[in-house]
Amino acid sequence: MSDVSQPAAHPPVTDWVNDFDHTDPQWTEDPFPIWEELRAASPLVHTERFLGCYMPTTYEAVREIANDTEHFSSRRIIVRDVRPEVARNAAPPITSDPPVHKPAKQLLLPPFTPDAMKKLEPRMRAICNELIDGFIADGRVDAAARYSKYIPVRAIAHMLGIPESDSDLFITWIHMILELGIKDETKLLQAVQEMSAYFRTHIEERRSKPTDDLISYLMNAKDKEGQPLEESHVLGSLRLLLIAGIDTTWSAIGSSLWHLARTPVDRERLIAEPELIPTAVEELLRAYSPVTMAREVVKETTVSGCPVKAGNMVLLSFPAANRDPKMFPDADKVVIDRRENRHAAFGLGIHRCVGSNLARMEMQVALEEWLKRIPDFALDPAGTVTWSQGTVRGPRQLPFLLGKAM
Amino acid sequence: MAERLKVHVDPDKCQGHARCKALAPELFELDEYGNAHEVGDGTVPPGLEDKAWLAKSNCPEIAIDVIEE
Numbered sequence: 205m206s207d208v209s210q211p212a213a214h215p216p217v218t219d220w221v222n223d224f225d226h227t228d229p230q231w232t233e234d235p236f237p238i239w240e241e242l243r244a245a246s247p248l249v250h251t252e253r254f255l256g257c258y259m260p261t262t263y264e265a266v267r268e269i270a271n272d273t274e275h276f277s278s279r280r281i282i283v284r285d286v287r288p289e290v291a292r293n294a295a296p297p298i299t300s301d302p303p304v305h306k307p308a309k310q311l312l313l314p315p316f317t318p319d320a321m322k323k324l325e326p327r328m329r330a331i332c333n334e335l336i337d338g339f340i341a342d343g344r345v346d347a348a349a350r351y352s353k354y355i356p357v358r359a360i361a362h363m364l365g366i367p368e369s370d371s372d373l374f375i376t377w378i379h380m381i382l383e384l385g386i387k388d389e390t391k392l393l394q395a396v397q398e399m400s401a402y403f404r405t406h407i408e409e410r411r412s413k414p415t416d417d418l419i420s421y422l423m424n425a426k427d428k429e430g431q432p433l434e435e436s437h438v439l440g441s442l443r444l445l446l447i448a449g450i451d452t453t454w455s456a457i458g459s460s461l462w463h464l465a466r467t468p469v470d471r472e473r474l475i476a477e478p479e480l481i482p483t484a485v486e487e488l489l490r491a492y493s494p495v496t497m498a499r500e501v502v503k504e505t506t507v508s509g510c511p512v513k514a515g516n517m518v519l520l521s522f523p524a525a526n527r528d529p530k531m532f533p534d535a536d537k538v539v540i541d542r543r544e545n546r547h548a549a550f551g552l553g554i555h556r557c558v559g560s561n562l563a564r565m566e567m568q569v570a571l572e573e574w575l576k577r578i579p580d581f582a583l584d585p586a587g588t589v590t591w592s593q594g595t596v597r598g599p600r601q602l603p604f605l606l607g608k609a610m
Numbered sequence: 611m612a613e614r615l616k617v618h619v620d621p622d623k624c625q626g627h628a629r630c631k632a633l634a635p636e637l638f639e640l641d642e643y644g645n646a647h648e649v650g651d652g653t654v655p656p657g658l659e660d661k662a663w664l665a666k667s668n669c670p671e672i673a674i675d676v677i678e679e
Contacts (some may be wrong), residue, residue: 247677250649310643313626313642313643313644314642314643314644314645317628317638317640317643317644318628318631318632318644319640319643345674406617486668543664544667544668545668546667546668546669546670546672547670548670550627550670552625552670553625553671554625556625556626556627556670560627560628561628561644
């Protein structure tokens with residue numbers, strides 16, 4: 205049946221250097237050897253897929269592009285099969301370029317400072333323990349489905365002031381946007397519409413009954429001319445906070461637990477020296493960075509000496525940058541007490557993740573509370589670990605056996 | 611005599627990763643947006659030299675200078 209809304213199948217990749225595809229099952233399963241091969245070939249590779257797309261393979265090339273907003277626009281931030289019109293799904297400030305970017309970003313920064321996150325920490329610890337209570341007696345758990353997934357979704361719901369019990373709804377939208385939406389635009393648009401309708405209801409409620417949460421904060425925010433934000437700006441920012449805050453940290457917590465399940469020596473060290481956990485979080489963020497962003501080339505230039513032509517997309521892989529051995533000694537090893545770590549897991553330049561302090565706090569608390577209550581755990585040999593496809597990488601199925609092995 | 615160190619954050623490069631504040635809270639402060647600047651004139655009190663270098667080597671934006679006086 206030929207239905208235009210059906211996602212196009214991608215032919216399998218046989219030549220990674222000239223025909224890479226970040227949606228290929230091999231990339232999803234184990235991208236690290238692929239990045240190594242691409243890096244050995246060139247600091248910048250290109251594919252004809254996705255209507256033409258580059259990928260910088262070194263930390264330096266990623267930094268160059270992230271800092272060059274003149275040639276690389278953020279108006280499209282997901283590499284997809286299609287290039288829908290730009291304005292429709294705008295989510296400032298992540299889809300904004302200078303000079304629009306700065307005021308939109310500054311608006312979102314104050315609620316996400318480290319001090320603001322400290323106030324949220326007790327609620328996070330309680331959430332983690334409620335989740336652990338739900339499965340600890342079973343002796344086994346899918347830690348992605350029952351733990352890592354719900355920590356960020358509940359945190360951001362708490363901050364936005366929307367019911368934590370709507371978590372599964374938010375997770376469905378995010379799956380439609382970030383995974384299904386790469387190849388099937390109708391799914392993406394449907395999710396965006398549903399989210400906007402959802403938030404409109406919550407905005408309406410707050411007009412008569414203002415609250416102390418992020419939705420009210422954005423409704424009351426003023427732009428640089430002192431005017432209230434347009435509704436489209438408020439809705440775009442709310443969609444962004446919900447999307448960006450969830451499967452990213454879900455992935456980071458999941459990958460961290462996956463590593464600790466397979467690496468008893470690191471696990472035991474963190475239990476013996478919990479003060480090392482913040483350092484370990486940085487290293488796990490480096491080694492298993494979940495988020496790959498994108499840019500669109502708007503003006504011809506060069507990157508690390510390689511020519512770049514307008515009209516192409518750029519797969520801006522912070523995860524690949526973080527595995528560059530020129531930047532990180534033993535880049536392919538998790539060095540749990542790595543002292544020097546300029547990792548780019550939260551991006552570089554003006555688009556640094558606005559939620560980085562939230563994500564760090566969530567990861568730290570999630571690992572601390574887990575290790576306190578479940579010091580021994582391992583992958584369940586009877587189960588299968590599966591990884592998300594596309595822009596955000598992390599385990600979506602993470603079967604563990606809990607307790608000491610028999 | 612041990613050398614005296616001063617730290618300085620380049621406000622044009624800082625993007626608010628806040629690594630310096632996490633690693634050396636005695637030497638760095640954050641503004642309301644979470645962007646960093648050095649405490650006072652940046653003079654590193656004796657005993658905190660390691661933290662100054664650690665903050666510098668963990669800044670993703672290479673925004674921190676450690677100046678040896």
